[in-house]
Amino acid sequence: MNVGGWIMVTVSWLVILSLVVFCYTRILTARKTHMRAPLEIDTEEDQADQ
Amino acid sequence: MPGKEIKPRENWGSRIGVILAVSGSAVGLGNFLRFPVQAASHGGGAFMIPYFLAFLLLGIPLAWVEWTIGRYGGRQGHGSAPGIYHIISGRKRWAKYLGVTALLGPMSIFFYYCYIEGWTLAYAFFSLTGEYRQIADPGQMTAFLSGFQGVETNAFFNGPWTAYAAFAVVFVVNFYFIYRGVTRGIEKLNKIALPIMFLIGLVLLGRVVTLGSPYPDKPDQNFINGLGFLWNPDFNALKDASVWLAAAGQMFFTLSVGMGSIMAYASYLRARDDVALSSLTANSTNEFFEVILAGSIVIPATFIFFGAMGAQEVAQGGSFNLGFVTMPLIFNQMQGGAFVGFLWFFLLFMAGITSSVSLIQPMITFLEDELKWTRQQSVVAIGVVSFLVTNFIIFTLARGSMDELDFWAGTLFPVLNAFLAIVLFAWFFGLKKGFREIDLGADLRVPRFFKFVFLVITPLSLLAILVTWIIQQGLPVLTLENASPENRITIWITRLILLTVMGILISFIILARKRGRFIKKEELR
Numbered sequence: 001m002n003v004g005g006w007i008m009v010t011v012s013w014l015v016i017l018s019l020v021v022f023c024y025t026r027i028l029t030a031r032k033t034h035m036r037a038p039l040e041i042d043t044e045e046d047q048a049d050q
Numbered sequence: 051m052p053g054k055e056i057k058p059r060e061n062w063g064s065r066i067g068v069i070l071a072v073s074g075s076a077v078g079l080g081n082f083l084r085f086p087v088q089a090a091s092h093g094g095g096a097f098m099i100p101y102f103l104a105f106l107l108l109g110i111p112l113a114w115v116e117w118t119i120g121r122y123g124g125r126q127g128h129g130s131a132p133g134i135y136h137i138i139s140g141r142k143r144w145a146k147y148l149g150v151t152a153l154l155g156p157m158s159i160f161f162y163y164c165y166i167e168g169w170t171l172a173y174a175f176f177s178l179t180g181e182y183r184q185i186a187d188p189g190q191m192t193a194f195l196s197g198f199q200g201v202e203t204n205a206f207f208n209g210p211w212t213a214y215a216a217f218a219v220v221f222v223v224n225f226y227f228i229y230r231g232v233t234r235g236i237e238k239l240n241k242i243a244l245p246i247m248f249l250i251g252l253v254l255l256g257r258v259v260t261l262g263s264p265y266p267d268k269p270d271q272n273f274i275n276g277l278g279f280l281w282n283p284d285f286n287a288l289k290d291a292s293v294w295l296a297a298a299g300q301m302f303f304t305l306s307v308g309m310g311s312i313m314a315y316a317s318y319l320r321a322r323d324d325v326a327l328s329s330l331t332a333n334s335t336n337e338f339f340e341v342i343l344a345g346s347i348v349i350p351a352t353f354i355f356f357g358a359m360g361a362q363e364v365a366q367g368g369s370f371n372l373g374f375v376t377m378p379l380i381f382n383q384m385q386g387g388a389f390v391g392f393l394w395f396f397l398l399f400m401a402g403i404t405s406s407v408s409l410i411q412p413m414i415t416f417l418e419d420e421l422k423w424t425r426q427q428s429v430v431a432i433g434v435v436s437f438l439v440t441n442f443i444i445f446t447l448a449r450g451s452m453d454e455l456d457f458w459a460g461t462l463f464p465v466l467n468a469f470l471a472i473v474l475f476a477w478f479f480g481l482k483k484g485f486r487e488i489d490l491g492a493d494l495r496v497p498r499f500f501k502f503v504f505l506v507i508t509p510l511s512l513l514a515i516l517v518t519w520i521i522q523q524g525l526p527v528l529t530l531e532n533a534s535p536e537n538r539i540t541i542w543i544t545r546l547i548l549l550t551v552m553g554i555l556i557s558f559i560i561l562a563r564k565r566g567r568f569i570k571k572e573e574l575r
Contacts, residue, residue, distance in 0.1 A: 001278025008095030009281040015102065016337045023331035027065065030327070030493045 059124060059419075060232040060318050065328065067237035068315060072117075072332035074240040074404030075311045077247065079166065080303040081340040082398060083369035086348040090280050090365035092296045093287025098341075100288070100297035105337070108298060111500055111508050112307040112468050113333055115475045117325040118488045120316025129317025130416035131310050132559050133568070135470065138479040141571040145478075146563070148470050150555050152310035153413055155463030157432070158548060159309075160409040161439045162452045164224055167402035168216035170395050172198070173374065175216075177391030182378050191375045201448040210444055217444065220403070221437065227407050228414060229429045232318050236407055243400045244335075250397040251343035257390050258351045264383065271357050276350030279361055291518075298515050299461075304340055305333060306405070308464030308471070310412035317415060322491035330494065339401075348372060355380050373398065410436075420562035439547060449540035450533060457527050458548060465519065469512040476504040 001009075062068040089097045123134035131149030139145035176182055185191050196202045200210025227235040263272045287293045302308055316325065352372070353361040364376045381391035410432060417428040443451050475484055481501050488496050526532055533541055562568065 001274050002282050005095055005278045005282035008098055008283050009277060012095075012098050012102070012281075012341055016334065016341055019330070019334040020338050023327065023334050026327055026493060027069065027331055030324070 059127070059129070061320055062318050062323075063233045063237055065323070067233070067241055068319065068323075069328050069331050069335070070240040070244045071236050071404075071408070072306070072312060072315055072329075073335035074244055075309075075315065075408035076304060076306040076332060076336040076405075077244075077339045078304075078306075078401050078405035079163075079170070079373070079398055080300075080369075081336065082344045082348065082401060083373045084303055085300060085340045085344055086280065087365050087369050087372055088296050088300050089345065090349050090361070092293045093284045094279070095281040095283035096285045096287050097293065097297060100294045101300065104298045104301040105333075107503055107507050108468075108511055109301045109305045109307060110330065110333060111503050112472060113305060113312060113329045114326065114488060114496060114500075115472055115484075115504065116307060116312035117316045117329040118484065119471065119475055119479070120313035121319045121321070121323065121325055122487050123313065124317025124319060125321050127419055129314050129419050130412050131313060131467070131471075132416065132562075133420055134313055134317075135474055136568045138474050140478055141569065142478070143570070145474065146559055146568050147556065148474075149310075150552055150559070151463045152308075152313070152467040152470075153416055153555050154548070154552050155459045155467060156309045156311055156409040157413050157436070157551070158455050158459035158463075160406055161436060161459075162443050162455055163402065163406050163409060164220050164436070165213070165217050165440055165444055165452075167224075167399060167406055168213060168218075168220040169198070169374065170398035170402055171220055172212060172216035173378070174392050174395035174399060177378075177381065177388055177395055180388060183382060183388070186379070186382060188375060188379060191379055192371075194378075195370075195374045199447055200444070210447075214444060217440065220399075220406075221433075221440070224403060224406050224410065225429055225433050227403075228410050229425065231425060232315075232411075236315075236411065239407065240404055243404050247339070247397055247400050247404075250393050250400075251339065251347070254347050254390065254393055254397065255343060257384075257386070258347050258354070261351070261354050261384070264354065268357065271354050273350050273354065276353035276361075277346065279353045279358060280345060280349040295515065295518060298511065302464050302468070303460075304336060306408065308466070308468035309409065310467065311408040313471075314412040314415040315408065317419075324491050324493045326488055326492040326496050327494035348377070351380050352376055355383055416558075420567045421558060421565075435551070439551075442543075442547065446540045446543075450537040451540050451544045454527075454541045454544040455548070457523070461519065462516075462524065465512060465516050469509065469516060472504060472508050472512065476509065481505060 062071070089101075119134050119138050120129065123129055123137060126133075126137055128134050128137060131152030132146040133149070135149045136142070136146040173182075182191065182194055185194055193202070193204050194206045197204040197207035198210075198213050200207070200213060203209060227239045229235065230238070258276075259273050261273060263269045265271060306312060312329075319325070349361060349365070352364050356364065356376075364372055367376075377394060378391060381387035381394070384390055413432050414425065414428045417423040417431065418425060423431070443455065481504060484504070485496070485498075485501065530538055530541060559568075
């Protein structure tokens with residue numbers, strides 16, 4: 001593998017791994033107040049068709 | 051077929067469940083078979099420049115849009131493209147009909163995808179039983195595959211019946227999970243499958259890394275040089291427009307955008323569930339599987355056993371050749387190859403089933419939401435249609451039916467659907483309202499420069515891809531330029547089937563409109 005190959009593979013892997021770590025860290029540490037909540041229907045501005 | 055018991059719309063059981071479901075939808079056969087071939091044959095490492103640009107300017111924005119309008123639609127009882135397009139267009143009379151291809155596309159892909167999924171399951175079984183163990187020649191392995199598919203009768207197989215049995219199993223398993231519903235079926239499947247796929251991917255990667263140089267007289271054929279074969283950049287390739295087009299195309303195949311699946315899945319979110327971070331997480335999970343795992347397994351393994359020339363030939367031979375001819379040959383030369391082969395094909399099967407259930411869901415959602423059919427009625431109806439059409443494909447495989455369906459459903463419709471979704475979102479729904487919707491319950495603030503991306507860059511890029519594909523590939527396919535005379539009848543029958551299904555879908559939309567499912571703007575006041 002030449003220098004260009006090493007640069008491309010390192011940068012690509014770093015970008016993806018950083019994104020994965022960033023996203024899952026945020027997901028796992030995020031507040032969970034709106035999960036598992038009762039069904040919410042936002043009627044502020046929308047008219048439900050159902 | 052009116053429903054008897056209408057249940058309220060389901061919701062995902064957990065946040066990680068919906069993220070894994072969307073990731074599972076995105077991580078499919080294309081991640082493991084298509085990406086390595088595309089990268090190796092389009093400039094190696096240099097391919098990653100247009101690939102990451104497409105990720106940033108097409109993949110991420112389109113996924114955000116589909117998650118957002120899906121949740122917005124679901125809140126108002128519409129989880130499929132016709133209903134969602136209707137409300138985000140400002141209830142324009144014509145908009146609901148534009149959603150037809152976002153139902154027809156994924157369902158048509160399912161027609162042939164579940165058959166291919168059956169191949170992966172059968173090959174996993176063959177790996178353990180040693181069915182292809184004695185084959186060392188690529189020509190013989192191709193004959194094995196052709197015999198298995200029923201394309202030819204040979205010493206290995208007498209008709210497509212083994213493949214048919216595998217398809218039958220896969221078909222039942224798919225509809226079992228679909229029937230179980232969003233939480234108990236799809237979510238549960240993905241919560242189990244994704245971690246297993248991750249572990250299998252790591253084991254396979256570990257096996258390829260530790261292969262060393264199996265031939266003492268060819269010490270250069272090792273993992274690092276295999277990686278180099280895939281990653282050494284050829285920057286001259288970037289002058290070729292087809293490389294940029296291939297990168298954009300790969301982004302479509304890999305992220306499941308333009309399929310209607312993300313919209314359908316997101317419609318089962320609660321009103322204030324995050325979409326911004328969840329969407330990005332699903333995308334990043336897909337990229338991990340595609341670039342890091344798949345990119346480090348397939349081509350390096352091919353290089354180690356076949357060298358640079360062999361790997362070049364394999365890359366030019368296409369995805370099926372790589373997956374079902376080259377990889378079995380590699381396993382036959384590898385220590386512990388039977389078990390590694392089983393893991394490889396089981397990984398493909400898991401990747402396939404988590405994607406195929408997502409291909410059916412938009413249609414199920416449409417029937418449940420707009421026609422008020424029960425899940426049981428929807429599953430039976432779609433099951434019958436899918437079974438009939440897949441049977442047609444199985445027995446006309448050699449006549450080009452699958453390629454024809456793949457062109458329309460797998461290539462053209464996703465780009466068309468994505469273009470319609472982004473234009474309706476940015477230009478009709480409006481960016482002010484759109485960003486308010488993205489920000490609702492968001493755990494991540496979407497950067498505001500994406501307003502310009504949504505409004506101009508993504509629609510124009512999609513238009514360019516659409517026009518180029520229609521000119522380069524669409525016109526020759528449409529006029530049957532490259533079709534052999536004996537295949538033409540089958541191709542026309544395939545088109546007739548597509549048109550018939552499209553006609554049925556349009557009549558369903560008209561029926562739903564007559565039942566008052568698409569309220570006009572003036573009726574709201």
